[in-house]
Amino acid sequence: MTFDVVVDISLRPGISDPEGATIERSCAALGFDGISDVAVGKTVRFTLDAADEAAARAEVEDLCNKFLTNPVIEEAEVRxxxxxxMAAAPAGAA
Amino acid sequence: MTFDVVVDISLRPGISDPEGATIERSCAALGFDGISDVAVGKTVRFTLDAADEAAARAEVEDLCNKFLTNPVIEEAEVRxxxxxxMAAAPAGAA
Structure with a gap:
């Protein structure tokens, strides 16, 4: 089976976010009012071939822990x- | 009213994504098979005070075009x- 995967990576609460702080200051300077708590994150999208959803989720979790994220300062939400x-593929194709 | 905003920024189709290509090659080298079409993006999360949802959406669209994204090579999805x-605030507070 083929899966579309989105790994949404963000800093853990309490970790300083200089990029977010810079954006927040700049928004005010540019006249965009009412903006606060700016946090910047990263997304990694890809296509994954796996036997089933459980195998796909396990591989992505492993990939996140070993490579895509720094578990000490980042957390990842996997969609x-x-x-x-898959809908277009002939019935027999897996 | 206060809104939680997520701006999900990704490269437009056709724009080269060296970071995604590097991740794709590394995944194979690290033994993670079946991964393709890797694309890296960015998320900006913040809290926004606005009169209503329409005003909030208009401000965020303006913010994206003027500051958060490069409309030539990037596209943004706003959530x-x-x-x-708001649920915890007393009924009178707006």
Missing amino acids: LAPSDS | LAPSDS
């Missing part, structure tokens, strides 16, 4: 869904 | 929802 292309 | 804190 995973079967690819649309 | 906006009233803050939970």
Whole structure:
């Protein structure tokens, strides 16, 4: 099966976010009022071939811990869904 | 009203993504198979005070075009929802 995966990586609460602080100051300087608590994160999107959803989720969790994130300062939210292309594939294809 | 805003910024289709390509090559080298079409993006989360949802959405669109994104190579998806804190606020507070 093919899955569309989105890994939404953000800093853990309490970790300083200089990029977010800079954006927050700049918004006020540019005249955009009412903006606070700015936090910057990263998304990694990809297509994953896996036997089933459980295997896909396990591989992505492993990938996050070993490579995509720094678990000490970052946390990742994984969103995973079967690819649309699956609908177009002939019934026999897995 | 207070809104929780997520601006999900990604490269427009066709724009080269060296960071995504590097991650894709590294995944294979680290033994993570079946990963393709890796694309890296950015998220900016913040709290926004605005009169109503329409005003909030207009301000965020303006902020994206003028500051948060480079409309030539990037596109932004805006997700906006009233803050939970609104539920805790006394009925009179707006």
